[in-house]
Amino acid sequence: MPGAKTDTIKLNIGPQHPSTHGVLYIKAELDGEIVKNAEPQLGYLHRAIEKLSENRYYHQALPAVDRCDYLCPNLNELVYCMAVEKLAGIKVAERAEYIRVIMAELHRITGHMVWAGSLVNDLGAMFTPLLYSVRDREKLLDLVEKISGSRMFPNYNRFGGVKLDIPEGWLQDVLNYIDIQEKNLVDFRNLVESEIFDVRTKGVAKLTTKQAINFGLTGPLLRATGFDWDLRRDEPYSIYDRFDFNVITEKDGDLRAIYNVRIAEVTESFKIIRQAVKDIPAGPICNKVPSPLRPDKGDCYVRIESSKGELGVYLVSDGSDKPYRLKLRTPSFCNLRAVQELVKDYKLADLIAIVGSIDIVLGDVDR
């Protein structure tokens, strides 16, 4: 009808909706099925990790930091330990560096695979692909339990090294796990990459590199726009300069490009782990650290490439045995901001897919 006007309606998505990957709450404004405006509301999982850490000793903040990004806890520990080590001038034992890299890459694999499973879940392929990734994650959790004693929150890194040495046969278990995961990855791709998947993901939520940088996007989202940047290669931390791996980029900047980048990165992580297992030296696993630890006055910012992007810790010490200020620069929080701009004029079903594509872990967003 010419001249007819429609009203927009407001729709609350979440905070308990399964497609929001936790407790995200999105206030959406719809015109028919078209999203006119969407505003994420955060804070349902805010546990005040930064404030808690200010009132604990340095090592007591470790388990709290673990609980930030609960899919890849080892990466959070790694970056926090690196910040304290830099501030206090602690050297890390050689063997521990290798163990840290193996653990970090294992968690990166599971982070990407669970993301891929839940993205497909959001697109409407209920449960089977997600269960494929969760089944593989189960095997990884067994490995983590074997080495650290805990499944979800290993609390395994220590200042100057790691907590425990590798149990007998663990490295072989890791290699076996990678072999199985490599086969399962082929299965997963055969299952998921269909014509329907192409239609739902190609050309959706296109981003240019310039926009992505201005939004503060990092990690796979930035690489999917064709920007060749990976902190592991370009600002090597730990011992990443010793390994041979590729940085994956795609040109399109849409959902399909993000998917391709993440899946290809899993294969690169296999490569890194195989090299690390081959080269791992014998020796002590942890250097001696003064107790209680009192780093010199000062501050530092350390960042690493997590599975989601730039994960950083800004740490201020006033010379006492507790951190004066601990700021976590979490990739999920910074990347989620882009949703507001990306979803405009897409359909409601695409909103769910776009939120899924960003790879948010609400523990990482709210801290």
Place this chain on the structure above:
Amino acid sequence: MAATKASKKSVSVPKITEETADITIVKEKLKSVAKELHEKENLHFEHLSFITAVDFGDYLELIYQFYSYKRKHSLTLRTRVLTKDLVIDSLTSIWKAADWQEREVYDLFGVKFKGHPNLKRILLAEDFPGHPLRKDFACKNDEEYILK
């Protein structure tokens, strides 16, 4: 560039890499300095990593961490706001990444960003009393049960 010397009270700053610069400016110059950092060809700081604050009692130190992908150098920009007068210019018009970062600092420290399009609490509830990351906001269960 309008760089002023940091007072003795400030925390000493270790050099991280040779490409790392660290400057402290007065808060009135923040916006003009930021614009220059973003636009000048030899600076080209296109990535805003984070914004945060540290409470030092009489004043809050605001920290802006920048990186230039093109020139491969980083910069820590510091400025101070007095606790009595917690107002500073917003940088959302230059970096969109500043939006939520500034809301977080407002939420947890109470710094008001002039010119921010949507300045409201982000992590805590609208009716939450106080700003928890300030040092005078005590944790109620803060008694130390172990050690000491």
